[in-house]
Amino acid sequence: MPYRAVVSAELAKLFGILSHPMRIRIIEELKKEDLTVGALKDILGITHSAVSQQLAVLRSHHLVVEMRQGRNVFYHLRKPDLAHWIMEGVGFISPDPSEVEKMMSAIESAKSAWGDEKPQAKRKKRGA
Amino acid sequence: MPYRAVVSAELAKLFGILSHPMRIRIIEELKKEDLTVGALKDILGITHSAVSQQLAVLRSHHLVVEMRQGRNVFYHLRKPDLAHWIMEGVGFISPDPSEVEKMMSAIESAKSAWGDEKPQAKRKKRGA
DNA sequence: TATAGATATGCTAATTTCTGCACAAATTCA
DNA sequence: TGAATTTGTGCAGAAATTAGCATATCTATA
Structure with a gap:
């Protein structure tokens, strides 16, 4: 209760x-x-x-x-916010030390993919 | 991969x-x-x-x-952000229709409790 | 030795997930 | 009209996984 x-x-x-x-x-x-x-x-x-x-x-x-x-x-x-919120959760994951490198780049890719439609340029919406 | x-x-x-x-x-x-x-x-x-x-x-x-x-x-x-992020997840829960009322007030209480250190003394918000 | 906590073990119970199959709805075409 | 096709839902059952808990033992500080 x-x-x-x-x-x-x-x-x-x-x-x-x-x-x-x-x-x-x-x-x-x-x-x-x-x-x-x-x-x-x-x-x-x-x-x-x-x-x-x-x-x-x-x-x-x-x-x-x-x-x-x-x-x-x-x-x-x-x-749609859900996807955004989920992606913020990435800040709290802690991969195996052995794969930290791999994870970091994966996270970077994922962030840009989730943030924009396309990982590459095409949209220049994100400053800084 | x-x-x-x-x-x-x-x-x-x-x-x-x-x-x-x-x-x-x-x-x-x-x-x-x-x-x-x-x-x-x-x-x-x-x-x-x-x-x-x-x-x-x-x-x-x-x-x-x-x-x-x-x-x-x-x-x-x-x-510490973790707690804050978790609480944002409340925006995506969907309780039983039968308990929506109860949930809404529970969420309100929880929000203020998580947002502030102090839940504020004895609120009297429950009506019907 | 007593306190505070971590950890190992064992049990149980529950949950989840997948595959395959049958069924339903909308569509297409003869 | 109606048979066949496409698209998706839902069930059944098996199987794996696994999660949680209590007890008991072990470590470290005091």
């Missing part, structure tokens, strides 16, 4: 939802554009059933929303 | 670490002040062993740091 328990339980649930690499990947892709199950399947290289089920998990907590269009179902982030 | 897989795997791991209410509670308490295992045990109402083990999980990803003082071991957040 204490609000702390309530809120921390809800947060824990949210974190549980996000504790799967594929679901993170999905959110990452969905940040760039709305996608169908089929498209995600190709991008992620897993079965369409698996994609659908991961989407069901995300949907169950209203992190994504479905929009039917003809025989396609496009998914998009209910709150 | 694609950086996306690397980063999303690391993030998933981080989220996994945070997907337990008690660990969130611990972080919440640690945000306010450094605490010993014994103190946390009293606050959370669980055994000292359980506290210690949850701390071990948090420690394993360097989310908390231990500082020995005499025979006490004080824990504190390695990056």
Whole structure:
């Protein structure tokens, strides 16, 4: 009953939802554009059933929303901020010392990829 | 090896670490002040062993740091921002419709508690 | 020796995830 | 009209994983 328990339980649930690499990947892709199950399947290289089920998990907590269009179902982030917030979490990860180097560059790439549509130039929105 | 897989795997791991209410509670308490295992045990109402083990999980990803003082071991957040970032996650939770009301006020309380050191004396906000 | 905490062990229980399959909805075309 | 196709959902069941807890033991400080 204490609000702390309530809120921390809800947060824990949210974190549980996000504790799967594929679901993170999905959110990452969905940040760039709305996608169908089929498209995600190709991008992620897993079965369409698996994609659908991961989407069901995300949907169950209203992190994504479905929009039917003809025989396609496009998914998009209910709150695009989610992707941004997740990426901020990178500041708290601590990879193996042995892979710190690799991770650092991976993080750099990921940051620019999540921040912009394209990792390369094309957009010069980011100063400094 | 694609950086996306690397980063999303690391993030998933981080989220996994945070997907337990008690660990969130611990972080919440640690945000306010450094605490010993014994103190946390009293606050959370669980055994000292359980506290210690949850701390071990948090420690394993360097989310908390231990500082020995005499025979006490004080824990504190390695990056205090963590608590702030976690609380922002509240924007993405979606409680049961039946408990939305309750949740909303709980969230309000939690926000002020996490935002400030002091939850403010005895608020009387609960109406219907 | 007593206190504070960490760690090892063992058990249990629960959860998650995947594969394959069947089903449903929208579409296409004969 | 209606059969076949595309697209996606959901279930069932197996399997792995794993997470959490309590007890008990071990270390370090005092």
